[in-house]
Amino acid sequence: MHPFCPHLRLMSMNEENNVARRDQIISHLVSVPDGNDDAVLILAAMAGDMDAFARLVERHTERIYSLAIRLLGNTDEAEDATQEAFIRAYSHLAEFRNTAAFATWLYRIALNICRDQLRHRQTREHYAEMWRINHLWNNERYSVDPEQVALALEDRQMLNGALAQLPACYRATILLHDVDGLTMSEVATLTGVPLPTAKSRLRRARMALVTLLDESARKGDSAITEMNPVPSQSRILLEQGGAN
Amino acid sequence: MILSLTCQQARAYVSDYINGVLDQELAYALEEHLQTCASCPPLYAGLIALRRRLHELPRTTPSSSIGLRIAQKVRQALSEE
Numbered sequence: 001m002h003p004f005c006p007h008l009r010l011m012s013m014n015e016e017n018n019v020a021r022r023d024q025i026i027s028h029l030v031s032v033p034d035g036n037d038d039a040v041l042i043l044a045a046m047a048g049d050m051d052a053f054a055r056l057v058e059r060h061t062e063r064i065y066s067l068a069i070r071l072l073g074n075t076d077e078a079e080d081a082t083q084e085a086f087i088r089a090y091s092h093l094a095e096f097r098n099t100a101a102f103a104t105w106l107y108r109i110a111l112n113i114c115r116d117q118l119r120h121r122q123t124r125e126h127y128a129e130m131w132r133i134n135h136l137w138n139n140e141r142y143s144v145d146p147e148q149v150a151l152a153l154e155d156r157q158m159l160n161g162a163l164a165q166l167p168a169c170y171r172a173t174i175l176l177h178d179v180d181g182l183t184m185s186e187v188a189t190l191t192g193v194p195l196p197t198a199k200s201r202l203r204r205a206r207m208a209l210v211t212l213l214d215e216s217a218r219k220g221d222s223a224i225t226e227m228n229p230v231p232s233q234s235r236i237l238l239e240q241g242g243a244n
Numbered sequence: 245m246i247l248s249l250t251c252q253q254a255r256a257y258v259s260d261y262i263n264g265v266l267d268q269e270l271a272y273a274l275e276e277h278l279q280t281c282a283s284c285p286p287l288y289a290g291l292i293a294l295r296r297r298l299h300e301l302p303r304t305t306p307s308s309s310i311g312l313r314i315a316q317k318v319r320q321a322l323s324e325e
Binding site: 058153178179203209 | 250251252255256258259260262263265282283284286287289290291293294295297298299301310311312313314315317318319321322323
């Protein structure tokens with residue numbers, strides 16, 4: 001509790017550490033430019049100079065957009081989130097105090113917008129699909145054909161299609177870790193969940209993609225089989241009834 | 245003595261194993277399981293192929309024109325408010 005304003009809750013040491021850690025990760029992800037160059041523009045924008053704010057937007061857009069696309073995985077939504085971040089920053093410019101950390105302040109705003117979008121994008125269908133796949137992997141007789149998975153992986157359309165079927169928070173986790181190379185601790189901080197949750201999302205996202213790619217490739221196989229009846233090489237042990 | 249894992253346990257640990265962060269004893273147990281199980285090795289091969297492919301994907305970098313485009317959009321949105 002704040003000593004003079006009881007309705008204000010002070011940040012605990014742990015929360016402060018989390019904020020500091022998050023800002024450190026953001027700075028690492030995007031090379032934060034020298035804040036001194038921003039100071040004049042910020043003061044002018046605070047006085048109502050729209051041209052000055054437009055120059056700030058141009059200076060920081062690429063970095064904010066990079067962060068948004070990492071988290072959202074979709075160019076249109078990343079662009080909308082970037083735009084929203086600047087509009088929100090402009091509305092709250094009077095609350096901004098430390099000109100040297102403008103970039104980090106802006107990234108925090110963008111991060112919150114992206115997280116909100118991730119939460120809103122979860123659908124029951126996405127989760128039902130994850131549940132179905134999890135159920136498959138819990139069956140010891142379930143397996144896939146790795147050759148089919150490898151073939152599907154070479155088809156960018158199939159890979160994008162499979163990624164699109166993941167709930168947004170799972171997609172963000174696997175893209176940040178397996179494509180962008182962030183550590184799981186960094187992914188957890190950026191997506192705002194504890195490390196074990198981030199690790200569980202990564203595991204499930206990987207499992208889901210393998211299953212979805214195997215299924216996509218087999219659907220492709222069946223279309224070819226109709227035209228050219230060659231026996232399927234599928235090794236789906238679940239269907240064959242043989243397993244460990 | 246090496247632990248014996250069920251398929252369900254092996255599949256729960258395999259993501260950490262791929263990341264190289266699985267406890268050594270469990271890693272040995274998982275490797276042992278993969279040598280004797282019929283259904284888990286293809287899943288493991290699929291996971292490895294997936295990870296390799298995702299590593300190869302280019303990182304998304306915005307085009308240089310995006311700054312200007314978004315600046316225009318923001319300016320328009322703010323002038324409408």
